[in-house]
Amino acid sequence: MNLYNLSDMKKIYSIFIAIPLFLIGCTDLDDVLYDRIPEDAYTADPVLQMSPIYRPMQDHLDWGGWWFCQELSADGLAIPIRGEHWNDQGKWVALHKHDWDTETEAVQAMWGRYYEGIVEANKFIERQVDGIGDPVVDEAIAKAKILRAYYYYLVIDNYGDAPFVTIFVGAPERPFATPKAEIFDSIVKHIEESIPFLDEENRSKTAVTRPMAHALLAKLYLNAEVYTGTPQWSKAEEHIDAVLASGYTLELDALGPFVTNNQNSPENIWVIPYHEDTYHGFNLHMRTLHYLSNQTFNMPVGPWNGLAVVEDHLNTYAENDRRRDGFLIGQQFSAAGAPLALSTGEPVILDPFIPALEMLPGSYPAAVIELAGARVVKFEVKMGARAYLGNHFPIFRLADFYLMKAEVLIRQGQNGDSYVNIIRERAGLEPWSNVDLDMLLEERAREMFFEGHRRQDLIRFGKFGNTWWEKNASGPERQTYPIPQWVLESNPNLSN
Structure with a gap:
């Protein structure tokens, strides 16, 4: 199966994945299924036009490669070769052993999905220019900029330096890579400038909201030292606090955020709204x-x-x-x-x-x-489950931000015990005292397991290159993935 169609994207087809019609499914944005909206309504409403920007997230857990690159490159999960099964040209073993290259499938797929979302955001923003000043349009543009920032956050987190393009018409055909620190500064600015245009009361779990934007900024600032060389713990704390003050509450059950019908979980902040019939991808x-x-x-x-x-x-x-x-x-x-x-x-x-x-x-x-x-089975497998689950997958959930709050406190020489113990006590465990960074990383491994956080955590804590089961020590160059081979062949400016 050819995952890439590079012939249709205006001006930037040489580096950005195109969007074949069969890939554009519905997106559950504010509980609306957009593949059921009449075409004339879809093209007239700027909110409905945003569906293609969200769509690449659907592939996070499957063809898009994101989940596999975050979890299988870390120390908690593996897809072992089982006799005649699961060899798959060595692609799973390569992730585990940090032996990937420019042609590893997941490495290639991630890039295409991220830039698919970026291109759609750029296109959407330019198409709304005539409506600027209308509150509905202004909010839609703000959401699109934040979604674009989310994809660029994934780009710098996984690839480091990369092309940074924020226009559609007139975009360079073969752009050079922009240093990840510059991309970081730009997307932080775009998010912060966009937040005032968002509805203060909206708590949709499937659309861009103020809490989602603060959560994204918190993640960026938490990892700022990795992206820019300069830690920004106090800025991370500012946005973590904004999330904690947004009205979300922990589930009583540690596995409550992951049940089949988790669409109304008070703990989940921003999710991918999978559905076993209409929005596939969670298998x-x-x-x-x-x-x-x-x-x-x-x-x-x-x-x-x-x-x-x-x-x-x-x-x-x-x-x-x-x-x-x-x-x-x-x-x-x-x-x-x-x-x-x-x-x-x-x-x-x-x-x-x-x-x-x-x-x-x-x-x-x-x-x-x-x-x-x-x-x-952290995510509930209901009786009669089919090939795709309908559980929503949380990108951001409250428990993560309690642990992030503990981390920034510890890194600033303060005590974070109370924030860690909220999570431990829900799990039925005794509280800890004098939690240090190693203890915190252990607790994050348990609480955030299987949710796509472990690679980033290990990098931030300086342990991604360590030795673990069936994996030798790896160098700092393995903290990012290489630009895919098909991209390098299309754009020689990225080979330098």
Whole structure:
């Protein structure tokens, strides 16, 4: 399957992915499904015209590559080779071992999706020029600028220096890379200038809002030292505080933000609104569940038995940690309660121990290869689940910002215990005292597991190059991914 069509984008086709019609689905923006809106209404309403800007987020957990580059390059998850399965030309092993290159699939896909969103934002903003002064148009432009900033945040976080283009008509065909520090300064300015145009009361979880904008600024400032060389902890704290004051509350259940019907979770701030019928893309359960787990959940489709938890990460959870309920370990059962068994008669007992990242055919008994590793059900798999889940996926949620608040306090020589202990106590754990950065990073690993944060956290804490299970030490050049080969071939100005 060719994921890239570079022939349709005006002026900038040489570096930006085009947007084939079959890729433009609906976006649940303020609870509206835009593939059901009449075309004349869609083209007349600036809010409805924003749908293509949101659309690339739909691919975050699948073809877009973002989730895999954040989680599989870190220390908590792996897709091991299982005999004849999951080799896939070595693309999963490359992420785990930090051996990726310019042609690694996820590395190529991320770039295309980010710039798809950027191009659509630029196009949208230019088309609204005649309406400037109308409050509806002004707010729509502000949202588009913040969404564009979000994609550029992902660009500098994952690729570092990159083309920075904010126009559509007249955009350079082959731009040079802009230093990531300059991109950082520009997008921070764009967000801060746009916030006053946003409705103060809007708390939609699927659209740009003031809390979402503050959350994005908090993330940018939290990682400012990585992007610019200069820490900005007090600025991060300012925007973290704005998020904490926005009226969100923690779920009582640690897994509450991830249930099937989580669209109204008071903890989730900004989400990708997946739907099993109309907005596909969330199929991580298919990648992690054992083949026979369809009998556990009465699924009409068979899972793929791939993704597993690195045992070292699993072992960081105390036995009484309520977040352990997000893992499948041990004997598995059918929905009726009968123990599951392989065709050989061996029981389906998921063993947390994974013998090797590359369990090649004949290297271990077949059942060992098949059953190695705990599986992830942090996001609820409902009875009758199909190939795509309908759970909304949080990009920003409140628990993260409690831990971020603790971090900026600690980094400024203050005590962050109370903010960490809010999270620990919900998980059923004893409170900590004198929390330091290492302890905080451990707690973030547990609380934010499987949500696409771990790579960024390890980089910010200076540990991304460390040795861990089946991965040797890696150099600082591995903190970003390379510009994809297809982009370099299209634009020689990026090869320097």
